Amino acid sequence: xxxxxxxxxxxxxxxxxxxxxxxxxxxxxxxxxxxxxxxxxxxxxxxxxxxxxxxxxxxxxxxxxxxxxxxxxxxxxxxxxxxxxxxxxxxxxxxxxxxxxxxxxxxxxxxxxxxxxxxxxxxxxxxxxxxxxxxxxxxxxxxxxxxxxxxxxxxxxxxxxxxxxxxxxxxxxxxxxxxxxxxxxxxxxxxxxxxxxxxxxxxxxxxxxxxxxxxxxxxxxxxxxxxxxxxxxxxxxxxxxxxxxxxxxxxxxxxxxxxxxxxxxxxxxxxxxxxxxxxxxxxxxxxxxxxxxxxxxxxxxxxxxxxxxxxxxx
Amino acid sequence: xxxxxxxxxxxxxxxxxxxxxxxxxxxxxxxxxxxxxxxxxxxxxxxxxxxxxxxxxxxxxxxxxxxxxxxxxxxxxxxxxxxxxxxxxxxxxxxxxxxxxxxxxxxxxxxxxxxxxxxxxxxxxxxxxxxxxxxxxxxxxxxxxxxxxxxxxxxxxxxxxxxxxxxxxxxxxxxxxxxxxxxxxxxxxxxxxxxxxxxxxxxxxxxxxxxxxxxxxxxxxxxxxxxxxxxxxxxxxxxxxxxxxxxxxxxxxxxxxxxxxxxxxxxxxxxxxxxxxxxxxxxxxxxxxxxxxxxxxxxxxxxxxxxxxxxxxxxxxxxxxxxxxxxxxxxxxxxxxxxxxxxxxxxxxxxxxxxxxxxxxxxxxxxxxxxxxxxxxxxxxxxxxxxxxxxxxxxxxxxxxxxxxxxxxxxxxxxxxxxxxxxx
Numbered sequence: 237x238x239x240x241x242x243x244x245x246x247x248x249x250x251x252x253x254x255x256x257x258x259x260x261x262x263x264x265x266x267x268x269x270x271x272x273x274x275x276x277x278x279x280x281x282x283x284x285x286x287x288x289x290x291x292x293x294x295x296x297x298x299x300x301x302x303x304x305x306x307x308x309x310x311x312x313x314x315x316x317x318x319x320x321x322x323x324x325x326x327x328x329x330x331x332x333x334x335x336x337x338x339x340x341x342x343x344x345x346x347x348x349x350x351x352x353x354x355x356x357x358x359x360x361x362x363x364x365x366x367x368x369x370x371x372x373x374x375x376x377x378x379x380x381x382x383x384x385x386x387x388x389x390x391x392x393x394x395x396x397x398x399x400x401x402x403x404x405x406x407x408x409x410x411x412x413x414x415x416x417x418x419x420x421x422x423x424x425x426x427x428x429x430x431x432x433x434x435x436x437x438x439x440x441x442x443x444x445x446x447x448x449x450x451x452x453x454x455x456x457x458x459x460x461x462x463x464x465x466x467x468x469x470x471x472x473x474x475x476x477x478x479x480x481x482x483x484x485x486x487x488x489x490x491x492x493x494x495x496x497x498x499x500x501x502x503x504x505x506x507x508x509x510x511x512x513x514x515x516x517x518x519x520x521x522x523x524x525x526x527x528x529x530x531x532x533x534x535x536x537x538x539x540x541x542x543x544x545x546x547x548x549x550x
Numbered sequence: 551x552x553x554x555x556x557x558x559x560x561x562x563x564x565x566x567x568x569x570x571x572x573x574x575x576x577x578x579x580x581x582x583x584x585x586x587x588x589x590x591x592x593x594x595x596x597x598x599x600x601x602x603x604x605x606x607x608x609x610x611x612x613x614x615x616x617x618x619x620x621x622x623x624x625x626x627x628x629x630x631x632x633x634x635x636x637x638x639x640x641x642x643x644x645x646x647x648x649x650x651x652x653x654x655x656x657x658x659x660x661x662x663x664x665x666x667x668x669x670x671x672x673x674x675x676x677x678x679x680x681x682x683x684x685x686x687x688x689x690x691x692x693x694x695x696x697x698x699x700x701x702x703x704x705x706x707x708x709x710x711x712x713x714x715x716x717x718x719x720x721x722x723x724x725x726x727x728x729x730x731x732x733x734x735x736x737x738x739x740x741x742x743x744x745x746x747x748x749x750x751x752x753x754x755x756x757x758x759x760x761x762x763x764x765x766x767x768x769x770x771x772x773x774x775x776x777x778x779x780x781x782x783x784x785x786x787x788x789x790x791x792x793x794x795x796x797x798x799x800x801x802x803x804x805x806x807x808x809x810x811x812x813x814x815x816x817x818x819x820x821x822x823x824x825x826x827x828x829x830x831x832x833x834x835x836x837x838x839x840x841x842x843x844x845x846x847x848x849x850x851x852x853x854x855x856x857x858x859x860x861x862x863x864x865x866x867x868x869x870x871x872x873x874x875x876x877x878x879x880x881x882x883x884x885x886x887x888x889x890x891x892x893x894x895x896x897x898x899x900x901x902x903x904x905x906x907x908x909x910x911x912x913x914x915x916x917x918x919x920x921x922x923x924x925x926x927x928x929x930x931x932x933x934x935x936x937x938x939x940x941x942x943x944x945x946x947x948x949x950x951x952x953x954x955x956x957x958x959x960x961x962x963x964x965x966x967x968x969x970x971x972x973x974x
Contacts (some may be wrong), residue, residue: 301665303640323940386773387809389743389802390816404743409804411951497753499947514633516936517659 275327291521300520307520314524318354324525326500327508330415334504335483338422342479343472347432351464353431354438364435368428375425379492382421385407408494411501418493418502430475437471438464473544477537484533505529591621592645594635596628596652596859600830603892605702611888612879619872621647627702628652633709639665642653642866646873649702651737652756652859653935654928660862667863668696671874678878682901684921687858690929694930699860700881703889703900705825706920707761707855709845713838715745715820724842728765731845732790737799738820747800749819750791752946755807756857757927757938758823759946764925765847770942771931776972777963779945785955787848803950824856826894826917841916844923856924858898890914896921933969941966 271278296314298307318324349367353360370378386407388394394404407417441464449459465472487506490496496503496511505525513522595606602625609623628651636646640663660666662906672678680688680697684704691699711724719738721832725731731841735747751760760770766787778784795799802813814822815835822828823844832839844854861880863873879885883899890897890908896906896918903921908914945962949955966972 261598302636303660303665305664325790387812389818392814406802406804409802495754497943497947499944499951511939515939517636518934 276382280339292526293518296523296527298520300523302517302519310520314521315528317521318524318528323500323503323508327503327505330502331484331486331504331506333485334373334415334422335421335480338419338483339476339479340425341419341423342426342430343476345427346475347434349427349431350434350438351460354435364428364431366428367431370425371429371432373425375488376492378421379489381530383493386417411498414494414498414502418490420421421493422483422489424481425489426482429481433471433475434468437468441467467542473540476544480536480540481533484529484536505532575587575793582616588618588620589869591619591869591873591876592869593621593623593645593876594631594645594648595623595625595861596631596649597625597702598627600614601703601827601895604889604895608885608889608890612876614829614907616879619869619875621876626809630934636663636665638709639864639866642864644864645868646785646867646869647861647863647876649736649859649861654926655690655930655932655934655936657691657699657860657862658693658930658932658934659725661698665865666698667865667867667870667873668698669700669764669863669874671871671878671879672697676875676878676882678874679883679899682883682899683881684898686856686924686926686929687898691862692928699862700877701898702861702880703860703895704921705827705857705895706924707758707823707844707857708916708920709755709821709826709842710824710828710832711840711842712814712817713820714759716840719820724840725845726842727845728847731765732794735794735821738800739800741799743799743802743887744818746802746813746819747794747798748793748821748823749805749807749810749813750801750950751807751810752950753804753806753943755805755810757855757942758789758810758827759791759942761823761844761853761855762791762927764853765845766790767848771928771937771966771970774972775931775970777941777966777970779942780956780959780963781967785959786954788949792949792955796952804947823854826896826913829894829913833933842911843916843920852920852923854920854924856921856926858926875896888931890918903927936969937966941969 297309297311299310299313300307353364353367378477385391385393387398388404388406393407393517397404405413445463445467446459448464454462485506486504487510490502490504490507491510494502496507506529507527509522509529512518512525580709585621593609594604605623610720610942612894612919613620616953624645627765631648632653635644635648635650636659639648639660650660657666669678672680678700687701687704688697691697691701700857709724714935716722716724716734719734721734721737725734730817737747738770739745739747749761752759763769763784766783768781768787770784772778795808801810805813810819810822811828811831813819814824815832817835817836817837829839829841833968844852857971861877863870863877867873883901886897886899887902887905887908888893890902891911891914894911894913894917895904896914897903902908903918926936931937941962945958948958
């Protein structure tokens, strides 16, 4: 009903009473096949994406355990419990720390590498590929490899330390070193990806801008600050956004390297979600965590879009 | 006309997509009804270790001797089963039979959600020989007077030791008392992480610390489901070991089970408490291996940890009778004897305890000798996996990193009591 009214209003043309009945029906018929052809993908999207999202919100309002005879409605009870749970704050703190440190370092290092390796040449191509290589390897494999490398007793890094007469640090068993170690591996894995994105962005900057800058006697720093950075702002925004979302959702690397330990010192929101949902089977509680994470990602993404928005002069 | 065709075409597309979807999600059981070939049963287990051939053999023997029932066993990591099984069984798309995991009190969750079938085909002969299976295990799997699972295996932990390191330290025999155990652990430790006396894992492992507690008269959760960690006996039982880890560095801190195993097989640790599955790996790593019973505790009795994985049937299976027949076969005397001989596991049947052939095998004999002294970790404790993950594991983690034993015991007790519902 309202759709028909809206359709008519948009067309803005007065319809005769005689045509009123026929016109919308014909239009609707024209729509039908399109929807039906889209149906398979819509169905898959609906069943595997939209429905789970909606139903997870429904779960989060219940004391939901897979298979329990009764699933009592608790309203915002799970959210209230979550905000009183020290483990949640611990996981949130770790996630935020991990995100801030890794995103800032990734952007800075990625940009520095991109600028350094911008010029095409046989050497830079090899170096670029080397940096990019970890990106194509699965995070799980990387986690496993680094877990072995960092092992103080049987790992390579511990072995080198021993050989040099230095104490071997137990990176992943130490409550102070575990999170920095995970952040390091996360950066090591992603820096090549960020570099490639920035190289793409930098190559798209028109050469005339630099020429004009140089003619006006701008220093290298001024060129970077006033030409390069503003020109690659869309790339910066894209990279920051993607990396932030990725870091907030970090799971596999932590799961493989530390399992959230030692004593929850590398526990992230998603490892906590996994533990509550798939080990303790507290589906309602886990769903509440996922919605808080969703809200957090939305909020931070909105903030980033605002911070990076174009000025009118652009 | 054109429109009708378009509608028909798109309807066909949708149908194709739908049927495409459902074809992959077929049920677990084979062609239904008798007369259309053998009944097909599916089994999920997480036996990926060195003991796997033993389980595979049982399935192979069963299929060979039961032409009317064919079993196929899928082996996948325990983590994967833990994630998939509850919903799979709930929706009836899961396997007919599964070993959910070897976590403490794991069956309780499935009993609560009515996902597992109570076993009724019990008795002597070819039925499930409940009376011949270790009583502690039957007790663990019985809820409200009904038996819901049989043990897929039963392992005890023994003391693995590196004979070469013992000889180098001038120790002639493995420790047999708690005092010797402590002294040896210290004596076998070389400073600077060159050699550890006794590697102790505390996370992602079959727990080792409870044994040390039990030896000294301590406990984790008492029979009324209240935390026993803060009791004077428990603290006294932990204190010497915690001191040895913190001050004497007899073991690195925060090890997972796999890391502890690697240290022992790399020849960097002199002792480790582990189950029979570890023996083949250590031998092939070239360790001059000795296996001894866990030393006697403060009261003169030995005690060790027993570990078991339950084998249960889905409440939604189409073939409850055949599935129980398989469980009966799995736990039968002949198959269990064969299984022990293949894997070195102690037997879960009481009537095999004095079997001459099993006794002749030194490894099996050592592990079997400890069955009477074995205790399960967190037996029948409500929310046992959370008591472990949120209570016990962080507790051991904190105290081995030098935190105050009494303060941490109080904190862990609070966590544990809120999980188990202990009110006193």
